[in-house]
Amino acid sequence: MRDSYSIGRPWRRNAAITVGPCYTPMMPRADLTAEGLKVAIGFRSAVMLVMGGIVGVGIFVNPAVVARELQSPALVMAAWALGGVVALLGAFVYAELAARIPATGGEYVYLRDTYGPLAGFLFGWTTLLVVQAGGMAAVAIVFAKNLDVLAGGGLSERWVVVAALAALAGINCLGVRSGNGAQTALGALKIAAIAAVVVAGLMLAPHAASPRRAGPELAPGLDGLKAFGGAMVAVVFSYGGWQTANYVAGEMKSPRRNLARALVVGVIAVIALYLLVNVACLRALGVDALGATLTPVSDVLERAVGDAGARLAAAAIALSAIAFLSQAMLTGPRVYFAMARDGLFFRQVARVGETTRAPALAILLQAIWTGVLALTGGYEQILSYVIAMNFLFFGLNASCLFILRRRERAAEPPRKGGASAMAGGFRAPWHPWTTGLFILACAAVVGASFWAFPIDSLIGYAIMALGVPPYLYWRRRASREGAGPS
Numbered sequence: 001m002r003d004s005y006s007i008g009r010p011w012r013r014n015a016a017i018t019v020g021p022c023y024t025p026m027m028p029r030a031d032l033t034a035e036g037l038k039v040a041i042g043f044r045s046a047v048m049l050v051m052g053g054i055v056g057v058g059i060f061v062n063p064a065v066v067a068r069e070l071q072s073p074a075l076v077m078a079a080w081a082l083g084g085v086v087a088l089l090g091a092f093v094y095a096e097l098a099a100r101i102p103a104t105g106g107e108y109v110y111l112r113d114t115y116g117p118l119a120g121f122l123f124g125w126t127t128l129l130v131v132q133a134g135g136m137a138a139v140a141i142v143f144a145k146n147l148d149v150l151a152g153g154g155l156s157e158r159w160v161v162v163a164a165l166a167a168l169a170g171i172n173c174l175g176v177r178s179g180n181g182a183q184t185a186l187g188a189l190k191i192a193a194i195a196a197v198v199v200a201g202l203m204l205a206p207h208a209a210s211p212r213r214a215g216p217e218l219a220p221g222l223d224g225l226k227a228f229g230g231a232m233v234a235v236v237f238s239y240g241g242w243q244t245a246n247y248v249a250g251e252m253k254s255p256r257r258n259l260a261r262a263l264v265v266g267v268i269a270v271i272a273l274y275l276l277v278n279v280a281c282l283r284a285l286g287v288d289a290l291g292a293t294l295t296p297v298s299d300v301l302e303r304a305v306g307d308a309g310a311r312l313a314a315a316a317i318a319l320s321a322i323a324f325l326s327q328a329m330l331t332g333p334r335v336y337f338a339m340a341r342d343g344l345f346f347r348q349v350a351r352v353g354e355t356t357r358a359p360a361l362a363i364l365l366q367a368i369w370t371g372v373l374a375l376t377g378g379y380e381q382i383l384s385y386v387i388a389m390n391f392l393f394f395g396l397n398a399s400c401l402f403i404l405r406r407r408e409r410a411a412e413p414p415r416k417g418g419a420s421a422m423a424g425g426f427r428a429p430w431h432p433w434t435t436g437l438f439i440l441a442c443a444a445v446v447g448a449s450f451w452a453f454p455i456d457s458l459i460g461y462a463i464m465a466l467g468v469p470p471y472l473y474w475r476r477r478a479s480r481e482g483a484g485p486s
Contacts, residue, residue: 033250035104035341035350038176038357041251043258045184049248050266052187052327053241054087056135057142059194059274060297060317062234063281068291069231073282076290079228080278083235084271089438091242091267092428093398095260098246099425100404102255105338106246107397114400117344118471123393124339125467128369130460131390132332134382136325136366137373140164143321149314161374164322168329169367175356176251179330186323193316194273197297200304201280208286229448233387236445238274240390242267243397244331251334260426333362343478344471385460388449392461395442401428401435 031039041049067076103109108127112120144160172179242263249255281290284300293299297316301309337359340350349362373382428435450457 032357033104035250035337036352036357037104037251037359039251039253040175040177041180041248042253043262045180046245046252046258046262047266047269048184048187049180049245049327049331050091050242050262051191051270052183052323053244053331054239054267054270055187055190055194055273055320056139056238056241056324057317057321058234058238059277060313060320061294062238063278064290064293064296065234066231066278067282067287069227069234071287071291073287075228075231076278076282076287077275079231079235080274081271083232083239084267084274086236086438086441087239087242087267087271088264089434089441090394090398091263092431093401093435093438094243094246095263095426096401096428096431097397097404098249098259098263099256099427102249102252102259103338104248104250104334106249106335107243107393108335108338110397110400111393112342114403115396117342117475118468119396120342121339121344121471121474122464122467124335124345125470126389126393126460126464127332127335128366130382130463131386132328132335133366133370133373134386136328136332136370137382139321139324139328140370140374143318143325146314146318146321150311150318158375162371164325165329165367165371165374168322168326169363171326172329172333172363173353173356173358173360175353175358176248176330179326179358183323183326183330186319186326190320190323191273193319194277197300197316198273198276198280201284201300202276204304205284205300206303207283208289226451230452233445233448233452236391237387239270242270243394244328247331247334256425329363329366333359333366336365337362343481344474385456385463388446388453388457389460389464391442391445391449395439395446398435398439398442402432405431 033039063076066079070076070079097110098106101109101113108120108124110120111123140161141157143164144155144157147160148155148157168182171182245259245262245266249259252259281296281300284303285293285296289299290296295310295313298310298313301312303309305312336345336349339345340347340362349359349365351361352358353360446457
């Protein structure tokens with residue numbers, strides 16, 4: 001089958017928890033996955049998925065956060081460059097994982113097949129309750145606020161949030177073609193809007209005076225280290241999201257090749273875009289004014305075009321927000337779909353539409369829970385848990401690469417010239433050094449999060465631990481139903 005893969009899933013031999021597909025049996029078709037999903041995402045759309053998963057609304061705010069912490073143009077650019085290196089190392093890792101296991105569900109599948117179903121379930125549990133829905137809820141509120149600015153006030157933020165989520169859920173329930181088409185178009189417009197901000201800051205806005213501090217300047221000792229760590233938390237938060245493209249690997253054309261290339265190309269493109277945004281902000285505002293503002297992009301555009309700058313900034317932010325939501329509504333539900341297929345979630349969530357070939361219930365679940373968090377304000381607290389949890393799972397997924405390579409060597413006899421079964425697929429450059437460095441970077445981010453936000457980090461991991469009882473329940477239920485390996 002098109003999305004089978006060579007590295008086996010050892011836990012399945014002893015754990016009868018896999019349910020069969022929840023759609024009407026039909027003759028095999030080349031344009032459908034084993035789960036009955038439509039194969040419709042090409043390379044260009046995959047690149048936009050990667051970029052769309054990274055570029056949200058953080059880049060419109062976090063340049064000011066980083067400048068406030070570091071107070072030096074050189075250090076600001078160094079922080080964003082370092083964050084880009086971390087993201088690129090992660091892209092290398094996830095590109096090889098995608099080439100090895102091009103299956104729907106992404107990180108859930110990698111953890112399940114490497115460490116067992118509990119690890120995969122806890123990832124999916126936190127993705128639904130905290131990471132995906134919490135981030136989407138926050139962005140939905142940002143979209144509503146900026147749309148209200150464009151409308152001159154008077155819009156109900158609650159109804160805007162509901163309408164946006166309902167519209168995106170409806171588009172994605174029509175099938176992967178419509179969902180992917182919407183995210184690709186919105187993503188391209190978003191990139192164009194950010195590029196316009198760069199042009200405004202570099203060419204249209206008057207340049208700020210040179211800063212008094214010519215070189216890097218940080219407080220000595222632990223205070224300076226903590227300031228740089230706090231700035232890096234904001235930076236890596238802005239760079240996060242490349243991994244969500246892996247969730248829809250099963251619906252990509254030639255995923256072993258296209259997704260791996262898209263991850264590397266997309267992340268490099270975002271690094272260049274983010275560095276240019278920061279150069280534009282520093283040139284137009286200067287590091288002191290950049291660190292003092294809460295609305296850096298609006299300030300840059302006001303200096304470039306006058307009073308209309310605030311409305312243009314609101315338009316750019318609203319566009320970026322709705323584009324991010326479109327990408328997230330397409331990708332996130334595939335994780336819950338994969339869990340349900342394995343019997344580790346409500347079985348109905350694994351159902352696929354007869355004509356649309358979309359996991360409609362999984363999409364509706366994502367939209368409803370996101371709406372609940374947005375309308376109740378629960379996302380504000382949840383967001384403070386995201387960084388530590390995200391990078392814990394980043395590090396765990398990267399460690400999967402060591403185990404999968406070891407299994408590969410053990411499963412197959414040596415080949416002439418040292419070639420491996422993955423010789424035709426993407427392999428992370430300079431592994432194990434780059435993979436190990438990425439894992440160390442993830443550990444550093446988790447440590448920095450605990451240092452800066454100890455209570456929030458502990459609460460986040462407590463939420464993750466609360467997933468163990470539901471996992472045991474669903475596993476026992478699947479065993480009672482006698483579901484066998486797929």
